Amino acid sequence: MNKKRKIADILVNIWMRIGLYLLLSIPVFIVIGLFWKAGPLLKSQSLANLLFSSRWSPMKGEFGFLPFIFSSAYVTVLAFLLSAPLCLFAAIYLTQFSKQRLLNFMLPVIDILAGIPSVVYGVWGILVIVPLVSDGIAPFFGTSSSGYSLLAGGTVLAVMCIPYMLNMLIEVFHTIPVGMKEASLSLGATSWEMVKHVILRKGFPGIISAFGLGISKAFGETIAVLMVVGNTLNISLSPLKPGYPLPALIANNYGEMMSIPDYDSALMFAALLLFVVILIINLFFRYFIHKGEKV
Amino acid sequence: MNSMTLSYQSQLTARRAVSQNEIKVSELKEAAPIVEIKGLNVRTKDGEILKNINLEIPKNKIVVLLGPSGCGKTTLLKSLNRLTDLHKELKVSGQILIDGQDITKAGQNLANMRQKMGLLSQRPFPLPASIYKNVAYGLKLKGIRSKKLISHSVETNLKRVGLWNEVQDRLKSPANSLSIGQQQRLCLARGLAVKPTIILADEPTSALDPISTKIIENLFKDLKKHYTIILVTHVLRQALRLADHVVFMYYGEIIEQGHPDDILKNPKTKILKKYLIDGN
Ligand SMILES: Nc1ncnc2c1ncn2[C@@H]1O[C@H](COP(=O)(O)OP(=O)(O)OP(=O)(O)O)[C@@H](O)[C@H]1O
Numbered sequence: 001m002n003k004k005r006k007i008a009d010i011l012v013n014i015w016m017r018i019g020l021y022l023l024l025s026i027p028v029f030i031v032i033g034l035f036w037k038a039g040p041l042l043k044s045q046s047l048a049n050l051l052f053s054s055r056w057s058p059m060k061g062e063f064g065f066l067p068f069i070f071s072s073a074y075v076t077v078l079a080f081l082l083s084a085p086l087c088l089f090a091a092i093y094l095t096q097f098s099k100q101r102l103l104n105f106m107l108p109v110i111d112i113l114a115g116i117p118s119v120v121y122g123v124w125g126i127l128v129i130v131p132l133v134s135d136g137i138a139p140f141f142g143t144s145s146s147g148y149s150l151l152a153g154g155t156v157l158a159v160m161c162i163p164y165m166l167n168m169l170i171e172v173f174h175t176i177p178v179g180m181k182e183a184s185l186s187l188g189a190t191s192w193e194m195v196k197h198v199i200l201r202k203g204f205p206g207i208i209s210a211f212g213l214g215i216s217k218a219f220g221e222t223i224a225v226l227m228v229v230g231n232t233l234n235i236s237l238s239p240l241k242p243g244y245p246l247p248a249l250i251a252n253n254y255g256e257m258m259s260i261p262d263y264d265s266a267l268m269f270a271a272l273l274l275f276v277v278i279l280i281i282n283l284f285f286r287y288f289i290h291k292g293e294k295v
Numbered sequence: 296m297n298s299m300t301l302s303y304q305s306q307l308t309a310r311r312a313v314s315q316n317e318i319k320v321s322e323l324k325e326a327a328p329i330v331e332i333k334g335l336n337v338r339t340k341d342g343e344i345l346k347n348i349n350l351e352i353p354k355n356k357i358v359v360l361l362g363p364s365g366c367g368k369t370t371l372l373k374s375l376n377r378l379t380d381l382h383k384e385l386k387v388s389g390q391i392l393i394d395g396q397d398i399t400k401a402g403q404n405l406a407n408m409r410q411k412m413g414l415l416s417q418r419p420f421p422l423p424a425s426i427y428k429n430v431a432y433g434l435k436l437k438g439i440r441s442k443k444l445i446s447h448s449v450e451t452n453l454k455r456v457g458l459w460n461e462v463q464d465r466l467k468s469p470a471n472s473l474s475i476g477q478q479q480r481l482c483l484a485r486g487l488a489v490k491p492t493i494i495l496a497d498e499p500t501s502a503l504d505p506i507s508t509k510i511i512e513n514l515f516k517d518l519k520k521h522y523t524i525i526l527v528t529h530v531l532r533q534a535l536r537l538a539d540h541v542v543f544m545y546y547g548e549i550i551e552q553g554h555p556d557d558i559l560k561n562p563k564t565k566i567l568k569k570y571l572i573d574g575n
């Protein structure tokens with residue numbers, strides 16, 4: 001009996017290890033594959049040129065990724081600015097101040113919103129946000145826009161990120177012990193002071209990681225953005241102008257125009273770039289989480 | 296007889312010396328009760344936690360709440376400074392008068408009211424900040440900005456609870472790095488720093504060694520001069536050592552209350568008798 005248990009223990013242990021290593025190897029293989037495929041481009045062009053040049057004409061062998069990087073960063077930051085404060089306040093309100101019934105009603109709604117496929121958000125963007133930009137916002141500011149714009153991309157992204165981040169934030173705020181809130185209140189804090197000193201302080205690492213995951217998701221999101229962002233090369237600070245984020249570049253062009261030398265390699269480089277940026281975002285937020293946890 | 300300045304021991308001797316009637320008279324002479332609970336009910340959708348609680352808490356006395364686990368002692372303390380508001384599932388009805396003011400009414404300045412009633416919760420919950428900031432927290436909320444005043448208060452209050460020697464070199468480290476017993480004393484120091492008039496202490500010595508317990512007990516006897524203390528304890532001997540008045544609760548009701556000598560030595564009800572026998 002004892003021997004049997006020991007063997008079972010060892011087997012389970014081995015099986016868990018294999019699973020873990022398999023899991024860990026996936027990103028490693030992705031990076032190796034992307035590197036290998038992007039090799040030809042990296043050999044023929046300098047990295048600085050690839051990252052900071054804005055000249056993109058594959059026919060002539062010019063591959064400057066700056067417009068794509070710019071568009072990606074633009075829609076991501078825009079989406080973050082639109083969604084993060086909203087989610088933070090909504091989560092605080094729902095967990096601290098609202099009636100239990102509202103929270104019980106909202107939780108499944110948020111889950112449903114998070115589960116809607118991104119193509120549906122894209123269609124919604126075309127039907128609602130794009131006309132709103134072209135017929136409402138652009139004329140209001142005295143310019144014209146087709147509506148397919150960075151603003152439309154950022155807005156659709158924000159709407160997609162909201163249920164995702166809200167869910168995580170609610171989870172974070174639920175883990176804060178009631179006793180700590182009671183301590184703050186019983187020392188004379190008002191509700192808002194309690195939120196500031198306990199909820200936001202104690203929840204800080206969780207808030208940061210929710211934001212980090214939200215940004216990663218926004219940066220990599222493809223279909224919904226591609227449908228409303230215009231897909232035109234452009235480096236302009238105006239949100240009413242179209243853009244062309246990295247994921248859209250890959251999704252629009254992979255498998256086409258493969259006769260152009262290095263084009264295939266360039267798309268792989270774009271994928272590698274996406275991967276690396278998301279890695280950096282995650283490391284960056286992880287650093288803050290660690291810093292926050294020390295308090 | 297000015298009973299407020301007498302120590303507990305001499306009060307006891309004094310009490311034994313005078314006749315029953317005189318005690319009644321001397322009690323009547325005291326100021327109106329600082330806390331008056333009238334018909335307090337707390338219920339959830341599953342049932343009642345507190346049933347028709349009527350209780351008067353005399354000023355500058357230690358009132359001890361006794362009773363088996365789950366009988367509603369903590370809930371009663373939390374009702375007194377309306378922390379029950381945080382628990383949306385609890386329905387509170389009845390009147391609680393603090394210094395004649397009904398705190399259950401809407402439109403209260405809850406923050407002010409709560410500062411008058413220091414709550415020491417059953418489990419210590421340091422705020423997510425340093426040891427120093429934990430003690431300074433209430434003062435800052437009060438609007439006190441003077442660094443000198445604050446650090447003086449931090450030092451005195453940490454000394455009062457016997458924690459100063461242990462933490463004076465690491466006031467800047469996070470409060471949750473302290474042991475549970477140290478956290479318990481930190482929370483007491485933090486509560487005393489805001490100078491409440493009533494102290495609600497929920498088993499404040501449950502995680503302490505005998506020496507620290509003694510320090511806290513002596514502190515409470517001393518605090519009685521200026522504060523009213525409502526103390527929950529499961530330690531009968533502690534109740535006997537500290538209490539001026541004992542309230543015995545059972546399943547959300549007050550079964551018996553009175554002078555500790557009467558309650559703990561000559562219980563009237565069967566329930567209390569059984570509780571005391573099993574407890575010894
Ligand atoms: N928020 C709540 N929701 C539902 N039931 C609750 C809530 N708070 C307390 N109760 C119930 O009320 C009863 C009294 O709880 P309370 O914490 O007041 O007991 P207690 O006398 O302090 O016990 P102990 O000596 O173990 O601390 C318990 O049965 C508990 O389950």
Ligand SMILES: [Mg+2]
Nearest residue numbers: 368369417497
């Ligand atoms: Mg309790």
